[in-house]
Amino acid sequence: MDIASNDLNELAKRHLWGHFTRLSTVQREGLCVIDRGQGAYVFDTNGKRYLDGLSGLFTVNIGHGRQELAEAARAQAEKLAYFPLWSFGTEPAIRLASRLADMAPGDLNRVFFTPSGGEAVETAWKLAIQYFAAIGQPTRRKVISRDYSYHGTSMGALSITGIPALREPFEPLFSTAVKIRNTNRFRCTSCADAPACTLDCANDLERRILAEGPETVAMVIMEPIQNTGGALVPPEGYWKKVRDTCDKYGILLVSDEVICAFGRLGYMFGAERFNYQPDMITFAKGVTSGYSPLGGVLISDRISAPFLQDTGPVLLQGQTFGGHPVSCAVALANLDILEREDICGNVLRHEPLFDDVMASLAKLPLVGDVRGCGYFRVAELVRDPDTNETFSAEESEWILRTVVSPMLYDAGLICRADDRADPVVVLSPTLICGEQELEFIRTTLTSVFTEAWKQFQSR
Numbered sequence: 001m002d003i004a005s006n007d008l009n010e011l012a013k014r015h016l017w018g019h020f021t022r023l024s025t026v027q028r029e030g031l032c033v034i035d036r037g038q039g040a041y042v043f044d045t046n047g048k049r050y051l052d053g054l055s056g057l058f059t060v061n062i063g064h065g066r067q068e069l070a071e072a073a074r075a076q077a078e079k080l081a082y083f084p085l086w087s088f089g090t091e092p093a094i095r096l097a098s099r100l101a102d103m104a105p106g107d108l109n110r111v112f113f114t115p116s117g118g119e120a121v122e123t124a125w126k127l128a129i130q131y132f133a134a135i136g137q138p139t140r141r142k143v144i145s146r147d148y149s150y151h152g153t154s155m156g157a158l159s160i161t162g163i164p165a166l167r168e169p170f171e172p173l174f175s176t177a178v179k180i181r182n183t184n185r186f187r188c189t190s191c192a193d194a195p196a197c198t199l200d201c202a203n204d205l206e207r208r209i210l211a212e213g214p215e216t217v218a219m220v221i222m223e224p225i226q227n228t229g230g231a232l233v234p235p236e237g238y239w240k241k242v243r244d245t246c247d248k249y250g251i252l253l254v255s256d257e258v259i260c261a262f263g264r265l266g267y268m269f270g271a272e273r274f275n276y277q278p279d280m281i282t283f284a285k286g287v288t289s290g291y292s293p294l295g296g297v298l299i300s301d302r303i304s305a306p307f308l309q310d311t312g313p314v315l316l317q318g319q320t321f322g323g324h325p326v327s328c329a330v331a332l333a334n335l336d337i338l339e340r341e342d343i344c345g346n347v348l349r350h351e352p353l354f355d356d357v358m359a360s361l362a363k364l365p366l367v368g369d370v371r372g373c374g375y376f377r378v379a380e381l382v383r384d385p386d387t388n389e390t391f392s393a394e395e396s397e398w399i400l401r402t403v404v405s406p407m408l409y410d411a412g413l414i415c416r417a418d419d420r421a422d423p424v425v426v427l428s429p430t431l432i433c434g435e436q437e438l439e440f441i442r443t444t445l446t447s448v449f450t451e452a453w454k455q456f457q458s459r
Contacts, residue, residue, distance in 0.1 A: 005045035008033050032409065037064025040430045040437050042414070051440055053415040053429045058227075058259040058376075059290035062337050063432040069291040069333050076329035085113065085323045092328035099335060100287075100298060103268050106277045108298040112315070113323030117258030117284030118152025120295040121160060121221065124254050124280050126317050127303065128218040131252070134306035134313050140218040140251075144208060146182040148229040148421045151221065151256055160221060163228055163420050178212060180204045183232045186369040186380065186388070187422065197235035206245045214249040221254040221282075224270025230380050230424035231372035239276040252279040252303070258295070262286030263338055263431045265374035266348040273374070279303060289334045294327040343431045347374050350434060357442040364446065366453040375431055378424040379445065383456070395456075396423040403455055407448045413441065 003011070009030040018026065033045045040063055042052050055061060062069075076092060083090055097111040112127070114120045125143050132140035143160055145151060151160040158167060159174035162182075167173060181204045185191065190200040209217055220242065226232040246253040255278035260270030262283070267273045269281060280303065284295030306312045321327075337343070351374060358370040361379050368382030368390075381399060383391045391399060400417035404425065408415060416426035425445070429437060 005033065008045060039063045039065065040433050048412065050409075050412045050414045051429070051437055053413050053427050053441060055375075055428050055430045056290050057285070058264065058428045059285040061263050061286040061431045062289045062334060062341075062343060063430045066289070066291070066337065068337065069289070069330050072329045072333035073292060073326050076326045080325050083325060084318075084320065086318055090323070090325040090328070092325045092332060093323040096328040096331050099332065100296075103335075104281060104298045105269060105272055107301045108278070108281060109301050110299045110304045112297045112299060112317070113328070114284075114295040114297070115293050115319050115321040115324070116152075116295045117256075117282060118154050118157040118295075119319055119322070120258065120282040120284060120297050121151045121256060122154060122156040123297050123315075123317050124221065124282055125156060125160065125219065127280070127297065127299065127315055128252050128254075130313055130315060131303050131306060132218055137215070137250075139215050142176045142178060142212055142217045144178055144180055144205065144212075144217060144220045146222055146226060147179050148182055148184075149179075149223065149226055149256075150228045150420075165420060178208060180208045182226055182229055183234045183238060184229050184421075185235065186371070197238075199235065199237055199241055201235075202238045202241035202245070205242055206248075209245065209249050209251070214251070217249065217251050219252040219254050219279075220246055221256050223256045223258075224260040224265065224274055225372065225376060227259055227426075228418070229421040230369075230378035230418070230426070231376050233371055233373055234274060239274045243276050246279075254278060254280045254282060256282045258282060258284045259286075259376070259428075262289075262335075263343045263347055263374075264376050264428070266344050266351060268338075268344065287334065288327060288331045291334065292324070292327040292330040293321070294324065294331055296323075341432075346434070347431050350375075350438060353435060353438050357438050360442060361445055361449065364449045364453065366449045366456070372427075375427075375429055375433070377427040379427075379449070381423045381425065381449075390422045393419075398459075399423065399452060399456060400425075403452045404448060407451065408444070411444045411448060413444045 012031050013027055034042050035045045036043050041049050043049050100111050101109045112123055114123055129141050145160045145162055147162045149162040151157050159177035162179045181201045183201050191198040255271045257270050265273045271278050279300045281298040288294050358377055361367050362370045365385040366381050367379045368388040369380040371378050382388045396419045400419055400423055405417045418424050418426055
């Protein structure tokens with residue numbers, strides 16, 4: 001039964017509880033209801049077209065409307081719609097695990113599938129704890145992550161997440177999850193004014209390990225480029241220092257690539273872009289381009305070894321929909337497209353143009369800094385272009401929610417206005433985008449930021 005757009009909005013107001021959604025705003029203003037997608041664009045129920053400048057949520061890497069993936073889901077659902085991986089296997093899960101292992105760097109030869117990225121992060125932490133217990137180091141239970149990092153919202157993953165506003169309502173969380181400084185050089189108090197990064201942010205890892213006691217730390221988890229805080233690109237030498245520090249103290253390094261894998265940075269895995277070898281990689285999102293839910297952990301042979309022994313432990317982790325056969329079939333079809341159409345190559349070929357787009361935005365008075373690489377970028381907004389002073393909480397709410405976001409929607413560009421740290425506008429377009437889409441981003445943001453600055457000045 002077809003439902004009119006207005007009727008859908010009324011139903012949404014009464015029944016739908018959106019994720020990270022302010023319900024009072026929905027009651028007052030309604031929702032933009034997305035109806036369909038094609039290529040780099042989505043269309044709402046009124047027929048308006050938007051450039052999907054966030055890939056849904058860093059997810060739809062190969063673009064919308066791919067019939068090949070829909071067909072893969074249909075064919076698998078007809079053959080075997082569901083069966084668990086609890087002491088059983090399915091052909092799609094086995095084939096996908098093998099293919100991911102072949103693609104992954106180093107000896108990451110085993111895959112534990114989950115329904116989502118947050119559950120992949122929790123799996124990695126549980127696995128690290130059980131691994132160290134199995135090799136006679138049971139005191140290693142702590143995990144180190146970075147300030148303002150996002151790793152999920154379940155209670156375990158939220159403990160690893162470093163965003164205060166998300167954590168505070170649920171404290172106390174796990175005290176065994178501790179934080180270190182991130183790589184935000186624009187706001188760094190140590191080296192923002194220095195000619196180059198001093199790598200004090202990397203040295204902070206060793207300081208924290210020593211403060212906690214190396215014998216208590218199981219793993220370090222970091223994104224190749226940190227999302228929250230605004231596409232925080234690590235400085236030259238950062239990842240080598242982190243890897244060396246983990247090796248020095250016998251700690252596992254987990255690369256959280258829920259956002260950064262499968263072409264987002266121009267490589268299948270972000271670790272390849274920055275030339276470091278993790279002990280585990282957590283993934284989700286782009287593995288299926290969002291056509292079906294799937295996540296997982298790629299695990300090194302060294303970590304798997306104790307679990308392969310006759311007297312070894314069983315990993316005490318499992319989810320009903322982990323490695324769902326339909327999702328695995330969709331992932332295999334998605335990887336076919338990523339490779340056949342050289343999606344990574346498309347990102348790298350257009351990276352210089354995206355650099356230029358962001359450099360032009362950096363000249364606007366509202367923009368204090370631009371960051372990122374590949375198809376993952378941000379513009380950080382400031383209230384004073386001379387001092388780069390950030391907005392107050394009230395000003396940030398006004399500039400992002402009342403001014404910038406409505407103008408972006410009116411212009412037909414979907415991206416993310418985020419003030420969980422300093423206010424930024426996040427761009428993460430589908431990886432099939434080319435010159436036309438990137439130039440649209442340039443002209444749209446130039447117009448919106450220019451008008452927003454005028455409104456702020458006259459406020």
